Amino acid sequence: MSSSERLRILGYEPLTESDWETGLHPMDDLLRGERLPHIWCQGCGLGTALSTFVNALQWLEKNQEWDLDKVAVVSGIGCTGRIAGYVRLDSFHTTHGRAIPFATGLKLANPELKVIVLSGDGDLAGIGGNHLIHAARRNLGITVVCVNNFIYGMTGGQVGPTTPHEARSVTSQYGNYEYPFNLPYLAAASGASFVARWTTLHARRLGWTLRDALAYPGFSFVEVIAPCSTAYARWNPDGKGLDPESLRRRGLEIMKHYQEVGRIEHDIHPKDAHIKLNEKGEMAEIVEGEFVKESRPNLQEAIDQRDVWAEKAWQRAKKALDERPDLPAQTEHIPRTEVQLGGFGGQGIMSAGKIIGRAAALYDQLESCFTQSYGPEARGGAAGSQVIIASDSIHHPHLVRPGSMIMMSQGAYSKYIPNLAPGGMLLIDSELVTLPDDHRADITTYGIPATRIAEEAGNNRAANTAMLGFWTAIVGAVSQDAMRQAVIESVPPKTVELNAKVFDIGYERGLET
Amino acid sequence: MPHWRQPLDRDQIQIPLGIVHIIDERCKGCGFCIEFCPQNLFIISERINAKGYHPPEVIPDLDCVNCGLCALLCPDFAIYIEDAGTRSPETISLNPKSEVK
Structure with missing residues (x-):
């Protein structure tokens, strides 16, 4: 069912083509005749901005072989936001301020697309200001054309983020006491790689800039100063205010004013790109031109660069994987074995847990699961990690009733000991943990001075390795070879020998016990 | 005022010509064309559109x-x-009131 039939069934008159006869003008190919004439007022600069934009696109199609099927226009809310509806291109009219996030998605999903955001100052610098600065910071490869008419025009002329200081509007009848954004400065400071400003009077130069901006690989920002012949001109002397003589010529009066006060200065610092009013409230100076043109990798190039880097890292990891010794897999059936490790941060409690899991999963070809918990301190706080090993799949990742525990601090001992299963094995660093008088009688306790062993071997940070050797000998859920290989692989290259030695000492002490 | 100094290639210079088409029904009477035409070609007509x-x-x-x-x-x-x-240039008729803007 077509949309017009559906409308007829619902009792609506289907929309008909307007009386705007299309195909008369060379630019009509790129305009949606059924939506025209546009809603913009007599003397508004938006029509000029649109025709300049369409002209630039036609030039690019003709001279740089652009495929206009690969051009997308996104705009937000406001008078300027209607541009997306008037161009016969892939276009989207987004919610207020969200034109740039939508364009970001378009560009990243389909890097071939040329994405252009055409929206007003209230949309891009007001509600969507944050999106503007972050798209510029990322140097996303889109073009943002911000049509600045100094006011919220569609809602009736309220003061906006770009209304010049002391200019009048419906909501600033005695002059705006706020200071406006300097949009080129904002964009350049945020990282835009192409920044320009023109008034609609300089349509030809604006067109040249638009061609460059559209073809620019990085984030390009073009501010277009346009007269608002109804809302801004009514309250300010540039448009001759409420003077009845010029009532129908306010837009033209402002354009003539641009001719007088526009000052073209290319390549200046955007900070000096002023828009100033004089004592009468007239525009006294509008500095325009192309201010910034710098080349740095855009977001897509940066992503591609990282991809190359990630690929290299993956190749390195794969090579290391291939170079691993082939150890015989564990043939015994291991029932679900739970281990709780505890200590303070910096003792290597997390690494010890990971090493157990790695030995079980990679070399003994068992299933293993590792979780961790720790305080907010980076070093010296309480730390705990849990490992589950089994021949069958592990369905529940959390400890239920651990059968063995490795405790390397007094705090961890008091915290975790009630969870140990009756008949379970407790392994402690005998110099760091002092057993209290009411120590549980239904468990077996083993202790070695792991920290002292490691210290004597040359580095007290290998204490966890000694504990691992000790645990492997006593509990036996993971084979000695697997654990030794996992230790060797996990520690820093310089300490491999030391750790292997400490592991062997721990293992022998376990066998002796 | 006749110029006493003339470009050497004056006889080779060609000025482009165009034909202006105005679509009356689209006009909103803003006056941009009348004001900004470098040759001052336009004036307001007596016609009224819809x-x-x-x-x-x-x-x-x-x-x-x-x-x-x-x-x-x-x-x-x-x-x-x-x-x-x-x-x-000799055969072209420009507006004598036109000025460089």
Whole structure:
């Protein structure tokens, strides 16, 4: 069912083509005749901005072989936001301020697309200001054309983020006491790689800039100063205010004013790109031109660069994987074995847990699961990690009733000991943990001075390795070879020998016990 | 005032010509074309379109130099220029009131 039939069934008159006869003008190919004439007022600069934009696109199609099927226009809310509806291109009219996030998605999903955001100052610098600065910071490869008419025009002329200081509007009848954004400065400071400003009077130069901006690989920002012949001109002397003589010529009066006060200065610092009013409230100076043109990798190039880097890292990891010794897999059936490790941060409690899991999963070809918990301190706080090993799949990742525990601090001992299963094995660093008088009688306790062993071997940070050797000998859920290989692989290259030695000492002490 | 100094290649210079087309029904009477035409070709016409605006018209017997500024500035897509080749400067009739803007 077509949309017009559906409308007829619902009792609506289907929309008909307007009386705007299309195909008369060379630019009509790129305009949606059924939506025209546009809603913009007599003397508004938006029509000029649109025709300049369409002209630039036609030039690019003709001279740089652009495929206009690969051009997308996104705009937000406001008078300027209607541009997306008037161009016969892939276009989207987004919610207020969200034109740039939508364009970001378009560009990243389909890097071939040329994405252009055409929206007003209230949309891009007001509600969507944050999106503007972050798209510029990322140097996303889109073009943002911000049509600045100094006011919220569609809602009736309220003061906006770009209304010049002391200019009048419906909501600033005695002059705006706020200071406006300097949009080129904002964009350049945020990282835009192409920044320009023109008034609609300089349509030809604006067109040249638009061609460059559209073809620019990085984030390009073009501010277009346009007269608002109804809302801004009514309250300010540039448009001759409420003077009845010029009532129908306010837009033209402002354009003539641009001719007088526009000052073209290319390549200046955007900070000096002023828009100033004089004592009468007239525009006294509008500095325009192309201010910034710098080349740095855009977001897509940066992503591609990282991809190359990630690929290299993956190749390195794969090579290391291939170079691993082939150890015989564990043939015994291991029932679900739970281990709780505890200590303070910096003792290597997390690494010890990971090493157990790695030995079980990679070399003994068992299933293993590792979780961790720790305080907010980076070093010296309480730390705990849990490992589950089994021949069958592990369905529940959390400890239920651990059968063995490795405790390397007094705090961890008091915290975790009630969870140990009756008949379970407790392994402690005998110099760091002092057993209290009411120590549980239904468990077996083993202790070695792991920290002292490691210290004597040359580095007290290998204490966890000694504990691992000790645990492997006593509990036996993971084979000695697997654990030794996992230790060797996990520690820093310089300490491999030391750790292997400490592991062997721990293992022998376990066998002796 | 006759110029006593003339470019050496004056006889080779060709000035482009254009034909102005105005789509009356689209005009909103903003006056941009009348004000900003470098050759001052346009004046307000006596005609009234369906919206009640006076569209512009070209002063008769004057030649357009096909710069295309009016087509670019017109907010309502109501003016376009058709290319009409070139002609030598002697045979072209420009508006004597035109000035460089």
